[in-house]
Amino acid sequence: MLPSIAVAASPWCPRCSGKASASPATALSVAAITSLRTPLLLDDGTVMTSMESADDAEDPKEDAPEPRRQIIFYEDRNFQGRSHESSSDCSELNSYFSRCNSIRVENGNWMIYERPNYTGQQYFVKRGEYPDCQHWSGLSDSIRSCRLIPQHHGSFRIRIYEREDFRGQVMEFTEDCPHVNEEFNYHDIHSCNVLEGHWIFFEQPNYRGRQYYLKTGEYRRFTDWGAMNARVGSFRRISDLY
Structure with missing residues (x-):
């Protein structure tokens, strides 16, 4: 519902129909009111503030960007030694580090694998810190590939x-x-x-x-x-x- 707006009316005149009419300077259409962007001072001193058009109100907001998925591998325990960051599937991690004794998952759900090409022992890790291999139930310091698990919002x-x-x-x-x-x-x-x-x-x-x-x-x-x-x-x- 549009807010009520005070307009200056012309004096009553016997020769007219008996109804007061708005002066040309203050007669505003609904379309003009709803598209108003800056304050307007009317003849009687009333100030109309800016209003948002219906089109603007209905414009959908852009979706917020999804957070970046990231997993960080460390050669030594407690996040020490050489490290490598990954934000997507990687079938071969040998060239980045020789062993893995701690992991930090910044975001995302991941499967990490004991051998290249997503083979060998598999371990599920999610957002959190894993200061040694026992925290992901690992049996050794060998992690040779990783896979990002897509997010699922539906039923199972x-x-x-x-x-x-x-x-x-x-x-x-x-x-x-x-x-x-x-x-x-x-x-x-x-x-x-x-x-x-x-x-x-x-x-x-x-x-x-x-x-x-x-x-x-x-x-x-x-x-x-x-x-x-x-x-x-x-x-x-x-x-x-x-």
């Missing part, structure tokens, strides 16, 4: 199968599962289909042991997610936002 769905090639008993999950055997009645998962989101398989219950990153897609056998056997004790969603 995964189907697990008793046998390879999506055969045998099947169950669908939308939440974390700390004990696969209790829910699925099997200790092993031989194939799976990740329908939505990003997940991590753990070799042991309660999210312990070897880790395996799974993005959306089909996994016809356990070797497709980098495992040496079909044992999966638990799994969880990667739902950490950044």
Whole structure:
């Protein structure tokens, strides 16, 4: 609703229709009022302040830029020694450092790998500080590749199968599962289909042991997610936002 605006009216005249009329100097259309940008002094001393047009009010604001994803590797413990920063996937880290004993994640969710080309032991790290390899459950100081996990804002769905090639008993999950055997009645998962989101398989219950990153897609056998056997004790969603 537009604010009321005082305008100076002409004196009443018997020869007119009996209605007061606005003088030409103060007769303003609605369009002129809504497009006004600077204060205006009317004949009767009233000051009209600037107003924002409807077009300006409806203009969408530009999306704020997303924060930069960054992970920093250090050769020595407690963030000492030579370091290397990465902001995207890297299949070969050998040329940047010879060992890794501490990590600082400035932003993002990452999988780090014991060997080049995203192979070997896998470890999930998120924003935070890891002063030694035990803080990411590492077994050695060898980190040779890293992968940035895309952020997922939607729902999560995964189907697990008793046998390879999506055969045998099947169950669908939308939440974390700390004990696969209790829910699925099997200790092993031989194939799976990740329908939505990003997940991590753990070799042991309660999210312990070897880790395996799974993005959306089909996994016809356990070797497709980098495992040496079909044992999966638990799994969880990667739902950490950044």
